[in-house]
Amino acid sequence: MTQAECKVVKASEINPRFKYEISKMHGAEKLMRCFQCGTCTSDCPIARYSESYRPRQIIRMAQLGLEDRILDSDTLWLCASCFTCTDRCPQDVEVASVIRVLRNLAAERGHIPQVFREQFSSILESGYAYKIPELRVKRRELLGLPPLPKGNSESIRKTLRGLKPEKFFENNGGY
Amino acid sequence: MSKGRYLIFLGCAIPYRVSAFEVSARKVLAKLGVELVEMPEFNCCGLPLDPVSHEAMLVLAARNLALAEQKGLDIITLCPGCAGTLKKVNRMLKEDGALRHSINQRLKEVGLEFKGTIEAKHLMQVLIEDIGLERVKDSVIKPLTALSVAEHNGCHILRPKEFIGFDDPEDPKTLKTLIEATGARCLDYLEETECCGAPSVGVNDKIALQLARNKLNHVKAVKAEAMITICPFCHIMYDTNELRIEKMFNETYGIPILHYPQLLGLAMGFQPEELGFSELRVDASRILDKTKGGK
Ligand code: SF4
Numbered sequence: 001m002t003q004a005e006c007k008v009v010k011a012s013e014i015n016p017r018f019k020y021e022i023s024k025m026h027g028a029e030k031l032m033r034c035f036q037c038g039t040c041t042s043d044c045p046i047a048r049y050s051e052s053y054r055p056r057q058i059i060r061m062a063q064l065g066l067e068d069r070i071l072d073s074d075t076l077w078l079c080a081s082c083f084t085c086t087d088r089c090p091q092d093v094e095v096a097s098v099i100r101v102l103r104n105l106a107a108e109r110g111h112i113p114q115v116f117r118e119q120f121s122s123i124l125e126s127g128y129a130y131k132i133p134e135l136r137v138k139r140r141e142l143l144g145l146p147p148l149p150k151g152n153s154e155s156i157r158k159t160l161r162g163l164k165p166e167k168f169f170e171n172n173g174g175y
Numbered sequence: 176m177s178k179g180r181y182l183i184f185l186g187c188a189i190p191y192r193v194s195a196f197e198v199s200a201r202k203v204l205a206k207l208g209v210e211l212v213e214m215p216e217f218n219c220c221g222l223p224l225d226p227v228s229h230e231a232m233l234v235l236a237a238r239n240l241a242l243a244e245q246k247g248l249d250i251i252t253l254c255p256g257c258a259g260t261l262k263k264v265n266r267m268l269k270e271d272g273a274l275r276h277s278i279n280q281r282l283k284e285v286g287l288e289f290k291g292t293i294e295a296k297h298l299m300q301v302l303i304e305d306i307g308l309e310r311v312k313d314s315v316i317k318p319l320t321a322l323s324v325a326e327h328n329g330c331h332i333l334r335p336k337e338f339i340g341f342d343d344p345e346d347p348k349t350l351k352t353l354i355e356a357t358g359a360r361c362l363d364y365l366e367e368t369e370c371c372g373a374p375s376v377g378v379n380d381k382i383a384l385q386l387a388r389n390k391l392n393h394v395k396a397v398k399a400e401a402m403i404t405i406c407p408f409c410h411i412m413y414d415t416n417e418l419r420i421e422k423m424f425n426e427t428y429g430i431p432i433l434h435y436p437q438l439l440g441l442a443m444g445f446q447p448e449e450l451g452f453s454e455l456r457v458d459a460s461r462i463l464d465k466t467k468g469g470k
């Protein structure tokens with residue numbers, strides 16, 4: 001979100017229940033304790049190099065209930081999940097986990113970066129998040145490494161059935 | 176649980192492209208008397224799916240823990256991401272009966288059950304806690320006293336502290352201690368605990384490469400002859416991208432990036448060919464020449 005996009009907050013954009021809803025989700029329980037000190041943003045490695053990514057701002061927007069603005073924004077997907085913010089927040093807000101909760105909600109709207117779709121369909125197929133190239137398998141042999149354990153596609157599929165976001169899981173990472 | 180036998184959980188990144196880490200880790204663990212048993216079946220630890228579905232992450236992690244329980248063995252991982260995920264989910268499921276029940280409902284369908292009878296640890300934790308520094312030191316027959324290196328822990332071996340908790344994320348000591356056990360000097364440098372940037376690859380490559388560049392600059396400033404990592408992703412970030420960063424930002428580094436067990440392996444007297452040195456992108460021959468002397 002750029003500064004310009006954030007300037008005006010219209011009452012109609014606000015979901016006053018948003019903060020209560022997400023405070024019930026695992027990892028976001030302490031959202032309301034944030035007092036906007038800015039520690040998370042000042043210590044965030046991504047904020048350092050990004051023009052738009054500011055964890056404190058995301059937390060504030062969540063408290064305010066700017067649901068659509070947060071969930072429909074690409075910025076949400078920039079977090080590196082390094083957990084520096086979580087470890088340093090003086091109020092014990094699990095900032096990285098709040099961001100994960102928000103991403104899970106964005107995913108339910110179908111906002112899922114391509115890399116996650118690819119990794120998921122690969123997990124379903126082979127158990128591994130990446131397609132292991134044939135060359136690498138041969139290289140392992142040359143290096144004297146044992147064969148890789150195999151994934152059980154059918155069993156993995158069964159255990160994940162019906163999870164949210166449903167379309168993602170039903171369509172092998174599609175939406 | 177027996178401290179000499181573990182189920183080895185490779186994760187996805189290592190089989191995909193980081194074989195040198197695995198080769199060298201297997202060598203040094205065998206030398207230290209550790210027996211590794213292969214996972215009977217594999218699926219990703221779940222971490223990559225956490226941003227999309229926290230529950231899917233829990234289920235995938237729990238599957239692995241349940242498989243390990245059937246074998247009656249603790250898990251050792253080389254990837255801090257896998258270690259962190261398996262540790263965290265293990266504790267969550269042990270402590271939260273309702274959550275355990277709901278995950279077990281899913282596992283039941285495929286004949287699995289999470290009981291909470293094993294632990295998951297990263298290689299570094301096994302070295303320091305189960306094997307112990309003294310035994311690591313005793314295994315060194317060729318101290319690397321001519322070398323000065325820098326460490327890079329990465330994030331997931333340290334954070335979130337609440338779940339990982341075996342080292343201080345603000346001033347980590349374990350990797351330094353283990354490096355010094357090989358006889359090498361471990362140099363302090365600016366922003367040692369800064370993220371490598373790997374999780375941003377694919378979402379925003381430029382930010383990722385800027386983070387890696389910043390780190391390499393700091394490591395270069397103290398004249399480290401190599402950087403030592405313990406994470407496959409951090410290793411890819413620096414080793415695979417070093418040349419690219421040099422070109423993109425007009426920098427020169429020439430700093431080889433070694434997996435910690437490669438360093439320990441050299442000190443144990445293994446030959447570079449036995450430790451996967453040929454897999455490294457950044458040429459390490461300068462430091463290999465330097466370590467040859469003490470034969
Ligand atoms: S560090 Fe914690 S209290 Fe401070 S702004 Fe960030 S979330 Fe809020």
Ligand code: SF4
Nearest residue numbers: 044079080082083085
């Ligand atoms: S976890 Fe995300 S928001 Fe927090 S410091 Fe790391 S990159 Fe920034």
